[in-house]
Amino acid sequence: MTDLHQPAEFRKALRAWLDECDLTPPDDHSLAGHMTQFRRVQRALYDAGWGRYGWPEHAGGLGGPAILRAIVGEEVVGRRLAEPGPYSMLEVLTPTMIDYAPTDLAAEMVPKLLRGEEQWCQGFSEPGSGSDLASITTRASQQGDKWVINGQKVWTSFAQHSQRCILLTRTGDADTPNHQAITAFFVDVDTPGISVRPLRTMHDVDEFCEVYFDNVEVDASRMLGKPGDGWQLAMDLLPYERSTCFWQRIAYLYSRFDALVGEVKGDGQAVDSDLGAVYLALHTLRCRSRATQHRLAEGHRLGPDTSIDKVLLAGAEQLLYDTARDLMPSVIELEDTDWRTEYLYSRAATIYGGTAEVQRNIISRRLLDLGKE
Ligand SMILES: Cc1cc2nc3c(=O)[nH]c(=O)nc-3n(C[C@H](O)[C@H](O)[C@H](O)COP(=O)(O)OP(=O)(O)OC[C@H]3O[C@@H](n4cnc5c(N)ncnc54)[C@H](O)[C@@H]3O)c2cc1C
Known part of the structure; x- marks a missing residue:
């Protein structure tokens, strides 16, 4: 009998399910199109159980190691069924919500x-x-059983596509040290006083926003942790952002590497050492990330060592797209293709x-102990 808590068996069964199930994205490359497709894929995965493995049962999951989530991300994003950006928010925000929200709130929302x-x-x-995140100025002031947020x-x-926001605010008074003066809330984005204004990026997508808070009332029951826990919450979020979340982005980069090799061969060019260097960067990143997943699975607390994963990811991603630019002259500069958008995003x-x-x-000071200067 298949034991779906075993990663190898889980992956095999998931692949078989994905092969059967048609989740092919529509030909809509807009951000709204990506978000719609992401919701469609999430719903299908959840209803079939796959999207619940690796999450705790008290938050609606089916249990099992976190590595099962990494496998889902790798398969879904590596097959280009969902884009890595929207997918990443799951891994960035959900573990933190589960760790810090009151149990009944996490059980309702996750x-x-x-x-x-x-x-x-x-x-x-x-x-x-x-x-310098500790210097945030968006302030939350307590008024009875409500907190009023401005900033x-x-x-x-x-x-602009979100219903909720995990928000860091400044609480405490002028004497409270920065790292104890930050408090997190789980805020409904449609609360009166919140305005969201999308910002256009250079890759021509309204991917992120300015969000204004004007006397926004939030119930005390929406606090994540206790007053002053916000800095620790932010620090605890990073290792998730750089483990299971990175794994799906790496799968995506591999899929783009394969596509680049296809383009180069299609042009009749030789697959040369430039592509070899990209492969090496991706493989180094994947090996490092694999070790990180396993340390997380063994219960280690991840810390500043994940800065190495972040540097490797950024380096591999930019090398891939720099190489695409070199090997496909003028495509990125002049043609309206995914390569152009992705190069700019990289x-x-x-x-x-x-x-x-x-x-x-961080690597030099905290891992290599090289001092402040
Ligand atoms: C695609 C994208 C998505 C994002 N999504 C989110 C999101 O969803 N939510 C969110 O809250 N934020 C988000 N961010 C913001 C992101 O976290 C910040 O851009 C990042 O933390 C850097 O902060 P900053 O932009 O204020 O730059 P700054 O901190 O002002 O840095 C400016 C420059 O100074 C350098 N610098 C700063 N301090 C030092 C130092 N001590 N030593 C040496 N150099 C230094 C930096 O490396 C950088 O080159 C996103 C950013 C991007 C690009």
Whole structure:
């Protein structure tokens, strides 16, 4: 009998199901089209059980190791049934919600996200606070059993498609140290006082938004953790962002590498050492990420070591698209293709989820102990 908590058996059964099930995306490359397809895929996966494995039973899951989720992400995104951006929000936000939300709130909300009924967004960055997240100024003030929020977030991916936001705010007074003055809330995006304004990126997609909070009332029951737990929540989120979430992005990059090899061969060019270098970068990244998944599965607490995964991911992604640009002269500059959009988006890989410079600082100071200067 198949034991679906065993990764190899799980993957085999999932592949057989995906082969049978037609989840081919429609020919709609807009962000709205991607979000609709993502919801469709999530619903099918959830209803068939696949999207519930690797999540705890008390939050609507079917249990089993987190690695099962990585397998679902790899198969779904690697087959291009869903785009990696929307898919990534699942792995970034759900584990944190499960760890920090009151149990009944997580039990109510997580299945809605897993089943594709809702999209959530991450309201961390602000116009003056990105790398230096501890300096956020969006303030939450307690008034009875409500908290009133005022301020602004920016670069909030998919906010215009989201029903909920995991939001970091400043609480405490002027004497409270920064790292104890941050509190997280689970906020309904349609709460009065919230305005969402999409921002157009250079790859011509309204992928992220400015989000304004003007006297927004949030019930105290929507706090994630306790007052002052927000910094720790943000730190706990990063290892998930850089493990199961990266695994599906790596599968996507491999699929684009295969497509690039196909384009190059189709043009009658030789598959040369430039492509070899890309393959090596992708393979190094995948080996590193595999080790990270296994450490997570063994119950290790992931920390600054995941900065290595982030640097490798950004480097491999940009090398892949730089090579595509070199090997397909003028395609990226002049033709309206996915290669152009993806090349432009790959420039963000050294920014999102922690910039390359900051990751290298972390590696040198915290892993190599090289001191502050
Ligand atoms: C595609 C994309 C999606 C995103 N989605 C979200 C989202 O959903 N939610 C969200 O909250 N945020 C999101 N962000 C924002 C992202 O987290 C920030 O852009 C990132 O943390 C960097 O912050 P910043 O843009 O304010 O740049 P800054 O922190 O102002 O950095 C500017 C430059 O200075 C460098 N720098 C800063 N500090 C140091 C230092 N100490 N040492 C050396 N160099 C330094 C940086 O490396 C960078 O080159 C997204 C960003 C992108 C690109």
